[in-house]
Amino acid sequence: MLGRLAPGVCTQVTMVFNHQQSRNMATLKAISIRLKSVKNIQKITQSMKMVSAAKYTRAERDLKAARPYGEGAVQFYERAEVAAPEDEPKQLYIAMTSDRGLCGAVHTGVSKVIRARLAEPGAENIKVICVGDKSRAILQRLYSKHIISVCNEIGRLPPTFLDAARIANAIMTSGYDFGSGKIVYNKFKSVVSYSQSDLPLFSRAAVESSPKLAVYDSLDSDVLQSYMEFSLASMLFYALKEGACSEQSSRMTAMDNASKNAGEMIDKLTLTFNRTRQAVITRELIEIISGAAALE
């Protein structure tokens, strides 16, 4: 009976043994594969950080040059004390984002501002123009009825005035007559901080009926119309530049954090890898020694 049982037991033991060994070898292999992939990810995030650092310096330089465009236009509205017309409830919101992700909460911040506004009463009079695919992706699900235009291919290259001019043109020819509106964008503060801000938009009727327009000399409606068109383009240009600059700076920090986290993960994985390797070696030694001891 023992003789008949023995071969079966023996195969079972070797099976268990093989199974255990192969599993341990597999984890070792799995850890090394994982380690390699995390190392690759770290390389990618590091180089992305480098790229966005270079793009950021350029964006900041460009932003300095673009600032007067936006500030000048806003000053005009402030000095003339233009107010949103009460008899025209239609509003236009422009979400200034870009196509590219992996840059922290830049796009969600802008979309959140618009979403909060659309959740308030009176939202049926609001239309949205999404500049950049990211805001479109966020707003599309719940508020797609409010979107009247989407601009993409933004963020690959630094924005130019021609980009802003084409968006402005699209707004003017969209046939949507808004009384007032806002350009929601990320205002760049420093390398590590930005905040959501907005620029005002008004219809020509609103500007013409503003109380202090008389502080400006020799304005006829033709000049005013030209100026309004130009100021729309220049405000869009300024918002695009601010957005691009905050996006790059935010991407820099995001990628820096990602590299740091990958580094931590690599440390942990290396430790587990070495430990497992040690365990495998130790077990093999024990097997050899106990095998030798059994032979004596």
Added chain:
Amino acid sequence: MSAWRQAGLNYINYSNIAAKILRRSLKAEVRTEALRRDESHVRITPWANGKPAHLQAKAAK
């Protein structure tokens, strides 16, 4: 009313055309730099009723 507005242009079109001509007539050493600002890659899609307008036109057919 100015002539360009009568021709159906708005100020943005008008000034862009002027800027384009100015950039092209610059001296060669500064022209390449200026021409780089003469590009635009933005694609604008009008939307209606929660969908891109061109998709809707296709669906209607």
